Amino acid sequence: MHLNRFYCRILKGPVAELTGGQAHHLFNVCRLKAGDKVELFDGAGTLATASIEKAASKSVLLKIVDLEKTDMPAKPEVIIAVSLPKGERFDWLLEKCTELGIDRITPVIFERTVKQPKNPKAVERWQNIAIAAAKQCRRIFLPQIDAPATLGKVLSEYNKAEILVGSPEPKSPTLITQQFGTKDVIAFIGPEGGITEDENALLKDCGGKFVRLTNTILRVETAALAFAAILTAGRDS
Numbered sequence: 001m002h003l004n005r006f007y008c009r010i011l012k013g014p015v016a017e018l019t020g021g022q023a024h025h026l027f028n029v030c031r032l033k034a035g036d037k038v039e040l041f042d043g044a045g046t047l048a049t050a051s052i053e054k055a056a057s058k059s060v061l062l063k064i065v066d067l068e069k070t071d072m073p074a075k076p077e078v079i080i081a082v083s084l085p086k087g088e089r090f091d092w093l094l095e096k097c098t099e100l101g102i103d104r105i106t107p108v109i110f111e112r113t114v115k116q117p118k119n120p121k122a123v124e125r126w127q128n129i130a131i132a133a134a135k136q137c138r139r140i141f142l143p144q145i146d147a148p149a150t151l152g153k154v155l156s157e158y159n160k161a162e163i164l165v166g167s168p169e170p171k172s173p174t175l176i177t178q179q180f181g182t183k184d185v186i187a188f189i190g191p192e193g194g195i196t197e198d199e200n201a202l203l204k205d206c207g208g209k210f211v212r213l214t215n216t217i218l219r220v221e222t223a224a225l226a227f228a229a230i231l232t233a234g235r236d237s
Contacts, residue, residue, distance in 0.1 A: 003039045003049070004030050005138065007131045011042040013064035016050060021128065023060045026052075037065070043134065043142030045070040070140060077103040077184040078231045079161065081154050083113045083191035085220045091129055093221040098133035098143055100228045101236065105130075106186075107148040112193035116148075123147050151188075151199055155206050161186045165203050166223050167210035168194075175211040175230050185235075187227040189220055 006022045018026060018040075026032050033055055040048045040062070046069050050062035080097055084090060084107040097105055105126075119125075126145045134142055155163075161184040164175070188203065195203070203210075213226045 002138070003037055004032065005039040005041060005135050007135065008040040008042055008048075011040055011046045011048055011064075011067070013048070013067050015053075016040055016048070016062045016064060018060040018062070019058065023055075024057055026060050027055050027057045038062070040064075041134070041140050043131070043140070045072060045140055047140050072141060075235055076180070076182060077161075078228070078235055079104040079106060079158065079184065079186040080189070080224050080228055081106040081108050081158075081186050082189040082224045083108055083110050083220055084116055084148055085192075086114060086116070089219075089221050090126075093224050094126055094129045094145065095133040096225050097228045098130045098139065099137045100225070101139070101232045102143050102228050103141075104144040104146065106146040106154055108154055108188065109148050109150050110191050110199060111196045112191040114191065151202065154186075155202065158184070158186045159206065160184070163203065163206055163208040164188065164227070165195075165208045165210045166190065166218075166227065167212050168217055169210070169212065170215070172210045172212040175213055175227065178209075178211060180231070180234055185231055187224075187231060189223045189227065192220060 006018055006026055008016050008018060032038065032052060034052050036052050038050055038052065040050050046067065048067040049065045051065055052060060053063050054061040080102050094105060123145060130143055130145055164185060164187045166189045213223060
């Protein structure tokens with residue numbers, strides 16, 4: 001039986017402390033107490049077994065029993081660059097992409113992306129969703145969650161990656177038939193209103209390869225999950 005796992009940003013030993021939501025989860029939800037053992041991870045490859053020394057709802061002190069550092073696997077990164085959908089749809093996308101092993105999730109503001117209310121704590125909230133998903137699926141490396149950015153800005157950052165673009169056109173080659181090499185891969189999923197002619201031209205000028213997932217029109221989060229599943233399975237096989 002697996003030990004309960006919690007996120008601890010600073011994990012070096014010989015002691016560690018959980019605060020905030022992680023402390024609340026351990027004490028109030030899991031109802032663990034002094035003497036119980038748990039697992040801790042820092043999202044950057046460090047995994048530890050620890051014994052609870054003192055537990056309360058706002059702070060949990062732990063003694064590190066065993067600590068192991070794992071290097072990031074030498075594999076191409078898979079990045080999902082997706083038009084930002086509303087509310088819970090993006091939350092669900094973040095959770096599932098984390099479970100599937102996506103390395104980075106970049107919300108993209110296309111011309112037809114639905115306008116979102118400003119929230120200065122949005123990225124922090126998204127990171128917490130990824131942490132919860134990583135705990136559940138026992139992933140030790142957290143994905144990077146970016147702040148929303150324009151298409152042009154995202155393309156300028158990923159100019160050395162293989163660029164894939166979701167396309168509804170029946171003549172586009174299917175993603176499942178594509179061969180991938182050693183380069184990082186970034187998959188762009190546009191808004192449900194489609195990308196504009198100018199955005200289409202920009203993606204093509206940057207070497208984007210337009211690929212089809214299915215014969216049906218997919219919602220943003222469905223397309224993102226299809227890309228994530230196919231690309232991570234191809235990379236990790």
